[in-house]
Amino acid sequence: MQKKWWHEKVAYQIYPKSFYDSNGDGIGDLQGIIRKLDYLKDLGVDILWLSPIFCSPLADQGYDISDYYNIDPRFGTMDDMDELIVEAKKRGMYVLMDLVVNHCSDEHEWFKKAMKDPDGEYGKYFYIEEGRNGEPPCNWRSYFGKSAWEKIPGTDRFYLHSFHKKQPDLNWENPALRREIYKMINWWLDKGLGGFRIDAIINIKKELPFRDYEPDREDGMCSIKKMLAEAEGVGEFLFEMKEETFKKYDAFAVGEVFDEKPEEIAAFIGDDGYFSSMFDFEETLAGKSDRGWYDCRYVGPDEYRDCCFKSQRKTEGIGFLSNIIENHDEPRGVSHYIPQGDCNDTSKKMLGGISFMLKGLPFIYQGQELGMENTTFASIDEVDDISTIDEYHVALEAGFTPEEALKIVSEYSRDNARTPFQWDDGPNAGFTAGSPWLKVNPNYKEINAQSQAEDEDSVLAFYRQLIALRKSPAYRETVVYGTCEPAFEDRSRIMAFYRKGPEKTLLVIANFQNQEQPLTLPKTCKKILINNYPDLISDGRNITLKGYQLVVLEM
Template identity: 55%
Template sequence: MERKWWHEKIAYQIYPKSFNDSNGDGIGDLRGIIEKLDYLKELGIDIVWISPIYQSPFVDQGYDISDYYKIAPEFGTMEEFDELLAEAKKRDIEIVMDLVINHCSDQHEWFQKALADPYGEYADYFYFEKGRNGGAPSNYRSYFGGSVWEPVPGTDLYYLHLFAKEQPDLNWNNPKMKEELFAMIRWWLEKGVAGFRIDAIINIKKDPNFPDFPADGPDGLASCTKMVEEVEGVGELLEELRQKAFDPYQAFTVAEVFNMKEEELKEFVGENGHFSTMFDFSAHLLTGGEHGWYDAKPVKFSEWKKTVIESQLEVQNVGFLANIIENHDEPRGASTYLPEYAVNPRGIKMLAAVNILLRGLPFLYQGQEIGMRNCPMDSIEDYDDINTKDQYRTALEAGCTEEEALDACIRYSRDNARTPMQWSHEKEAGFTTGKPWLKVNPNYTGINVEDQLKDEDSVLHFYKKLIALRKLEAYRETLIFGRFVPAFEADEDVFAFYRESESGERIFIAANFGKEEKRLKLPEKNYTVLLTNDDSAPEGTLSTLENDGTLCLRSCGAVVLREEA
């Protein structure tokens, strides 16, 4: 595998609306990000991905872009963005923008022109299709519920939107539209961004015949993912995007990809793949229910472990994936992947050790480094997220009580990750001096950056140690480029693996997700403790490693050992 500059980095996602508010209007902003660059540098962050900050009506929190060349005034100005770029560069931090090019906002100039002339040039920037049999062109259900087709006023046409009706899909069969997108991408790269996180990109390929599929729900519709999975040829579009927009600037790209065909992994992230990397969503897929959040089951540790191991083994001869336990579209990892008894600082450190030391590019999400958790809401009115409101409605229609529907949202809502960053135990968690746009998690008085910075045994300090360990020159070959080799797979409560370098160096990572102590028989060699979440173990020794090579791991214990030659 050809080595790239980003392989050795640590990335961090900022959801700007909830990160840090500098002017007291209750909304995070660019100035707020600038204020926290030193914090990110000290944490060990090298790449910052910022969720959309473009001009937008915010129907879907900025993923509905009305002008790709403007900064939303809620976040600041283009001058402030340029300042952010400059200040980040001073700290050797690269900025990655969010790129939303499957769809735009219905307020975008292109779509407004299309509505004004539904048979004209700009209508072909989108999918304006005639209805069939007195109804919509096909029976697809959108990602946010309801039909993907919306009538074009005053015509017999419908326009396509795989997401909200305010997010019309762009027509990637139109060369002129594509070139306008490519020019926009090059404009941002000229400005100095390092690359892009690419939103929902697998959806850009459509079957122009829009065939119906068998209904898979009581609404008589079929999920739009069926069409996405069935259609061929998305790779040609992605190669054109790479060659015309990304390659001239050697841009770093990380893609959000669902519904990819298994055999396409090498095409996507292999040598000269469509993207530098893409997020590993294999664990997240375990959180879904058959019909929605209301019938989703808690993630079992055994299933999570098996899924992560399979993903690691599948990709390691192909390329690098971006490893996550949470992002702006998922509930908090600490509340999702840990058993209830482990949702505490020790358990959260354990989860961190496993995640950061897997093979791949670690992506932290704001607040993950202090162990932020899901936020209980009192009613559906407390939520802002369009998807959450749709899932609540779906649960009620399926016969759930309001309490049951709300409980599903408390467990799975995207707003769990969007509550304001908890900077201190001061009012509104130090996020704002005004009223925050979304409720602050009431646990901020016990979980916040300021307090954890003062506590050497905090989750935050453990993350710093993990990141520093991964970057150490002495272990770089092993922890960054080394192979992933699972160990103790048969033990139902243990997640353990080796990272092995080509020269034979081995580092062993073990975590006990069970309630009881575990005894693991290791090869009889000498070991050095590189890191542990057990503060009772003196540095450089491991009191629980017995003479016969038996490692004793307490419940929620995690340890990183270097195997001596």
């Protein structure tokens, strides 16, 4: 595997709307990010991924882009963006933007022109099809519920939207559309971007012609994933995009890739892959159900471990995954993966340590380094996320009471990760001097950056230790490039693995429960490099791990 400039880096995802508000309007902005760059530098971050800040009507919080060449005034100006790129570079940091090109906004100029003349040039930028006796062309359900087709007023035609109806899918079969996208990507790379995170990219290839699939709910529709499972040829588009854009700039590109086929992994992230890396979603997808959130199941420690190892095994020697615990589309990882009642600083450190020590590029989602948790909702009226609102109604239709439905969606809501960053214990958690766009998590008095900054035993301090180990000259080669080999897989609620480099071998062991567990090591360790407790009970090879204890041992 060829070594790349980004392999040794640590990445951090910023959800700009909720990071830091510099002007008191209740919405985070680019100047807010600039003011907090030193916080991120002190943490040890090298790569910043910004969720969308392009012009948008915010039907899906910026993932519906109306102008790819401009910054939404809510977040600032293009001058602010230029300043951010410059200030980041001064600190040795790279800025990534979110590349959302499966769809745009229905307020984009392309779509407006397409609606005026569906048979014209811009009509071919989208999927516009004749209906069937007034009904949609086929029975696909969008990711946000209801039909993936929206009728064009005054016609028998429909346009396709895999997501919200205000997010029409772009027709990648059209070379003219692809050229426009590549031109836009290169325009941003010319400005000095370090690269992109690429949104929902598998969706760009449709199985044509459009047809019905077996319904999977009582609404008579099917998940659009059924079509994607049959679609062939997405690699042709992705290879062309890489050759025309990222490769020319040696830019970093990380793909949001779901449902890839095992034989395609090398094509995606190998030495000459479409992307530099792609996110590991094995853990994220575990326990999910096509029927809805009400049918999702708990993912226990052993299943979480098995998902991590599955990803490591299938990519070893091929390329780098980007490892996550959470992101803007998921609930807080510590609330999702740690059993109820066990969520505390110790277990939070354990989960962070597992993620960081696996092979791959670690991505921190804002607030993860503080151990931010899921929020609370008094009613569905407090929810902003369109996906949560849809799943609430799905649960109601499945027979749950409003109280039960709210409890169900509260566990999985994307708003859990979108609450404002908790900077201090002052008003609005120090996020804004105004009224925050989304309610601050009530626990900000106990969990905030200011209180953890000088606390050597804090979750924040532990993340700094993990990053320092990854970057240390003595262990960098092993932590970054060493193989990942599972260990003690026969032991329930133990997650252990070796990181083996040419000169050093590390053993990572996590006790994923609140009860002590004894363990016999294959040999005595030379040194304890990381420990989320002050000590380790040991008489040589025999150790006893306390509840949620994580250790990184040099063997």
